Amino acid sequence: MPHGLIGLHAFLGEFGIFAFLWLFVELLSPNAQRVRRAKIAAALGTLLLFAAWLIGGYYYVTYYGPEVKPIIKAGPQPVGHSVFMEVKEHIFLLLPVLSLLTLGLLMHTDVLKDDSSRKAALLLSMLIILIGLSMAGMGYVISTSFRAALEGMHAVPA
Numbered sequence: 001m002p003h004g005l006i007g008l009h010a011f012l013g014e015f016g017i018f019a020f021l022w023l024f025v026e027l028l029s030p031n032a033q034r035v036r037r038a039k040i041a042a043a044l045g046t047l048l049l050f051a052a053w054l055i056g057g058y059y060y061v062t063y064y065g066p067e068v069k070p071i072i073k074a075g076p077q078p079v080g081h082s083v084f085m086e087v088k089e090h091i092f093l094l095l096p097v098l099s100l101l102t103l104g105l106l107m108h109t110d111v112l113k114d115d116s117s118r119k120a121a122l123l124l125s126m127l128i129i130l131i132g133l134s135m136a137g138m139g140y141v142i143s144t145s146f147r148a149a150l151e152g153m154h155a156v157p158a
Contacts, residue, residue: 009056013135014136016051019045027111046100049095075152085142088142098128105117
């Protein structure tokens with residue numbers, strides 16, 4: 001049975017990514033109202049990504065490391081942890097930092113007058129979206145590795 005913190009972690013992360021998708025769409029053809037909404041999206045996305053970071057970290061230290069990781073590593077798909085979780089742990093650290101950078105850019109520049117700032121915010125938000133989607137994919141591989149290990153543990157020998 002999946003732990004509830006995994007669902008909360010995934011929910012917060014995915015909605016954080018959706019907020020940056022919202023920001024991206026608002027800045028494609030900005031006006032004053034769209035820039036205001038983009039700032040709201042950046043603030044919301046940053047808050048959600050930091051919350052996902054904290055929840056995921058707590059889950060990792062409290063449950064994943066001592067309980068789930070050994071099962072995955074002993075199972076038929078140890079690559080779920082040895083590659084995908086290791087990559088996810090390190091790449092995910094970029095998301096809150098990139099979100100803060102994007103929020104700061106929007107709060108401290110006038111993207112209506114400075115097209116290079118608008119393009120930078122678009123690029124940063126696209127990078128956040130792509131990294132976030134890769135995080136979701138890696139989470140799927142990790143959970144699949146865990147389920148495969150559990151199935152192997154419960155298989156009846158022939």
